Amino acid sequence: MKPSIKKKLEQAGFAVGDAKDFLALNEEEAAFLEVKLALTEALIRGRKKAGISQADLASLMHSSQSRVAKMEAGDASVSADLLIRALIYLGLNGQDIGKSLVKPFRKAA
Amino acid sequence: MKPSIKKKLEQAGFAVGDAKDFLALNEEEAAFLEVKLALTEALIRGRKKAGISQADLASLMHSSQSRVAKMEAGDASVSADLLIRALIYLGLNGQDIGKSLVKPFRKAA
DNA sequence: TGACATTATGCCATTGCTGACATATAATAA
């Protein structure tokens, strides 16, 4: 399975529902993807709440617009480290990040 | 500042109190280290609670004993990704990990 | 004391993540 294809599927899974182990992933690796997914969702919400562009966040954290786009797209090349750093640069602290994992998402209303 | 020295200082900070920005770290990077520190503490507690050796955890997550030792030592070469994976292989789920960030540590009683 | 188990440290080749760049694809407004 090509990483690019894997990425696409992950994105599709993200758009439809929550992460699943439809790939050659064991339970633990699937759980890890879910954690990253929760961080990604917190990032998207956080940036929009902050009212800044991807380029703005990129310059804040000394990264690039393209990488921020990949973060929000759930690209396989993005680490949890980078997601956590991004959240911190958006003003979240450790507790906030923890909460984003405890309550992964509140689905509309 | 050499990475090795930096590591030592982080360890010292860990042993004494909580992470600080006594290095050439901005506020955000210090906050990131604190998050990693909380994950490290959860890992140490989790493995002891599970009653398994570093080598056991290593084989569980297809890593090595030396790397697990470095995880628990707060070595600078250990990523948050690896810490999170380790916690998952110890049986923690996303919520548990989130909680370990919300309540970083409850100091003795 | 010795034997054994566990943890710590140093090193290194391979892999994976990173920022940066170019460029494509929207989206918004005049």
Next chain:
DNA sequence: TTATTATATGTCAGCAATGGCATAATGTCA
């Protein structure tokens, strides 16, 4: 339409993280 801004995608050189190995240090038990 044409600008302008924002976001998405592909590529890649450089560097950092990884597992694995050897070995040292520490602990434990008899």
